[in-house]
Amino acid sequence: MKNNSSLTYNVSLLIGDAIAIIAAFTLAYILRVSIDHHRLSASVHAITYITILFSLLPFWLLIFALFGLYTNRVYERRFNELGRLTIGSFIGILFVISYSYIFNVAIFPARLVTVYAFVFAVLFIVISRTYIRGTRKQLFRYGIGVNRVLIVGDTKATNRLIEAMRNVDVTGQKVVGVVGGLKNKLKTDKDCKVFVNFEEATKKLKKQFDSIIQTELYSKSELNDAILSYAQENHLAYGFVPGNSELFVGNIEADLLHSIPIIAVHQTALIGWGKVVKRLSDLFFGTIFLVVSLPFMLVIAIAIKLDDNGPIFFRQTRMTRYNQKFMVFKFRSHKAELSQYGMTTEEAFRKLGRADLIKDYRQLGDRLPNDPRVTRVGHFIRKYSLDELPQLFNVIKGDISLVGPRALVPDELDQSPQKNLILSVKSGLTGLAQISGVSDLSFEERRKLDLYYVENWRFWEDLVILLKTFWVVLRHKGTRS
Numbered sequence: 001m002k003n004n005s006s007l008t009y010n011v012s013l014l015i016g017d018a019i020a021i022i023a024a025f026t027l028a029y030i031l032r033v034s035i036d037h038h039r040l041s042a043s044v045h046a047i048t049y050i051t052i053l054f055s056l057l058p059f060w061l062l063i064f065a066l067f068g069l070y071t072n073r074v075y076e077r078r079f080n081e082l083g084r085l086t087i088g089s090f091i092g093i094l095f096v097i098s099y100s101y102i103f104n105v106a107i108f109p110a111r112l113v114t115v116y117a118f119v120f121a122v123l124f125i126v127i128s129r130t131y132i133r134g135t136r137k138q139l140f141r142y143g144i145g146v147n148r149v150l151i152v153g154d155t156k157a158t159n160r161l162i163e164a165m166r167n168v169d170v171t172g173q174k175v176v177g178v179v180g181g182l183k184n185k186l187k188t189d190k191d192c193k194v195f196v197n198f199e200e201a202t203k204k205l206k207k208q209f210d211s212i213i214q215t216e217l218y219s220k221s222e223l224n225d226a227i228l229s230y231a232q233e234n235h236l237a238y239g240f241v242p243g244n245s246e247l248f249v250g251n252i253e254a255d256l257l258h259s260i261p262i263i264a265v266h267q268t269a270l271i272g273w274g275k276v277v278k279r280l281s282d283l284f285f286g287t288i289f290l291v292v293s294l295p296f297m298l299v300i301a302i303a304i305k306l307d308d309n310g311p312i313f314f315r316q317t318r319m320t321r322y323n324q325k326f327m328v329f330k331f332r333s334h335k336a337e338l339s340q341y342g343m344t345t346e347e348a349f350r351k352l353g354r355a356d357l358i359k360d361y362r363q364l365g366d367r368l369p370n371d372p373r374v375t376r377v378g379h380f381i382r383k384y385s386l387d388e389l390p391q392l393f394n395v396i397k398g399d400i401s402l403v404g405p406r407a408l409v410p411d412e413l414d415q416s417p418q419k420n421l422i423l424s425v426k427s428g429l430t431g432l433a434q435i436s437g438v439s440d441l442s443f444e445e446r447r448k449l450d451l452y453y454v455e456n457w458r459f460w461e462d463l464v465i466l467l468k469t470f471w472v473v474l475r476h477k478g479t480r481s
Helices: 005-035 046-066 078-102 111-141 156-164 198-205 221-233 273-308 345-352 357-363 376-383 391-397 443-455 459-474
Strands: 147-152 173-179 193-195 211-214 237-240 251-257 260-266 313-320 324-331 401-403 428-430
Touching: 005 046, 005 111, 046 078, 078 111, 078 459, 147 156, 147 198, 156 173, 173 198, 193 198, 198 221, 211 221, 221 237, 273 324, 273 376, 273 391, 273 401, 273 459, 324 391, 345 357, 391 428, 401 459, 428 459
Parallel strands: 147 173, 147 211, 173 193, 211 237, 401 428
Antiparallel strands: 251 260, 313 324
């Protein structure tokens, strides 16, 4: 395509990564050989060290490419990028070590050089990418590298696209024209022009755009063909937004059936081997987390019992994959008389004599800043989400997953019009809603995040969500105290 800003950015990242890796290995060598005067395990001359490093560098960068570190799906998501960079760098170090072992060539003068090189590589690459990203945004402010978009269509999706691309400094996308827009009262910028038809747009804009996004497929196929042909003839990027977006979510596979192209749409990407990998990771990480948390669980159980001598656990029927019901266990954080099995929130408030709080509780997204039902110990364990720890047993058992949509009671889930899609995967101990700040999100917003997770599941995303969960808990964000 004519606008090569994205390619230029990818190449810049590639060069920046290469320089960062060279700098990391060089500094590691200097620190261990020139500054640290302890005995070396092998005599490796600096020229030999650097020569071998340069010869292996392309393979290291290839590993990064296989991890998707040069695609826009990754480099705009910083936490995801950091995780892949760390794992990719670790594999890169293992590759260099393997080369040394297989070919019986001494590369590192001391084992500590590998540790230094790994740490410096991750650090320098993050710094390099941060600088390149910042430079790119500065260029966007001057209109350099901005992708100019012509939107064709008069649908609600048109307005959503305009809004999504409004901040040019961040997105690098600028809507320069819209074909249609008479029915939906477009909220365009003052320098965005609205045209009656595609022919008028091409004449007046005089090819001053790089991409065409079609949000409305016309009933006359020749009109659609003309737009696509124009994009191809002028080497412009072309895409379209399907009218029924529900058909194009989740896992999409294109195949041929007797030479006829067929697109298969699955409810979620979490199918086949994905389910196997997710279950194995649940067992592996869930077991580790359970073993580590057992001492804390014992202390919490004793504290709850000493607080009001009531039951230690709160149990409730929740929903998980394929509409299956299961019994979830949590540490009791509410007063004993208000935590009876089967008691609804409304019943608990009425029993407490505070029926006036029911409306506030629902309006605030099923939470209250100072919930009178919560005990002293309950406030603390909810603040740090420690009440959720017993659900690790549910994870090991297979009722739920470590990461997934929030497990809800049947009545709550009935409020969601797309509950069947949410229940196409196992519910989770944590998820996108939890790391996005549960306290600040409405019920509808949380369900939207659940739907996004179901439709766009990736194994790497699960790891990122787990890491972010620890960070959110430590910062007390997303808690319900």
